[in-house]
Amino acid sequence: MTDEAELRHLRRCVELAAEAVDAGDEPFGSVLVGGDGTVLAEDRNRETSLADPTRHPEFALARWAAAHMTADERRAATVFTSGEHCPMCAAAHGWVGLGRIVYIVSSVQLDDWLGELGVPASPVRPFPVSEVVPGIEVRGPVPALADDVRALHVRFREARANG
Numbered sequence: 001m002t003d004e005a006e007l008r009h010l011r012r013c014v015e016l017a018a019e020a021v022d023a024g025d026e027p028f029g030s031v032l033v034g035g036d037g038t039v040l041a042e043d044r045n046r047e048t049s050l051a052d053p054t055r056h057p058e059f060a061l062a063r064w065a066a067a068h069m070t071a072d073e074r075r076a077a078t079v080f081t082s083g084e085h086c087p088m089c090a091a092a093h094g095w096v097g098l099g100r101i102v103y104i105v106s107s108v109q110l111d112d113w114l115g116e117l118g119v120p121a122s123p124v125r126p127f128p129v130s131e132v133v134p135g136i137e138v139r140g141p142v143p144a145l146a147d148d149v150r151a152l153h154v155r156f157r158e159a160r161a162n163g
């Protein structure tokens, strides 16, 4: 179950992922929300535009949180994201002590989709977040928005294939 406020944040993640595709980046978007429900920061994938494969939005938000939030504020915060954190981003999330994660599509689901689309296997194994950060509260997947995310991955791959 996902409440209306959570769906709103997740829809924003999809918008950010669409902005990433429009800019030639991978379709991922994330929103950092404080314990009081305030949106604090958001980002999208920038791997291609910054020529750096570590420019994932979840990693960027973990760094933003380290720079701008107290430990208590980080613990109370939630990161909403279009796709479950990869191990790099999950580790960053865990190291800075952020709270809950809510994702639309799981890493395993995404891996299946990308395989169907003929994308070569990722160099990093798609571990579930909870295996990287034990004890973290994770909610997902959210099937109501999964088709929107899948469509962005298809659009991104088609755009890349067409140069």
Ligand SMILES: [Zn+2]
Residues within 6 Å of the ligand: 056, 058, 059, 085, 086, 087, 088, 089, 090
């Ligand atoms: Zn990542």
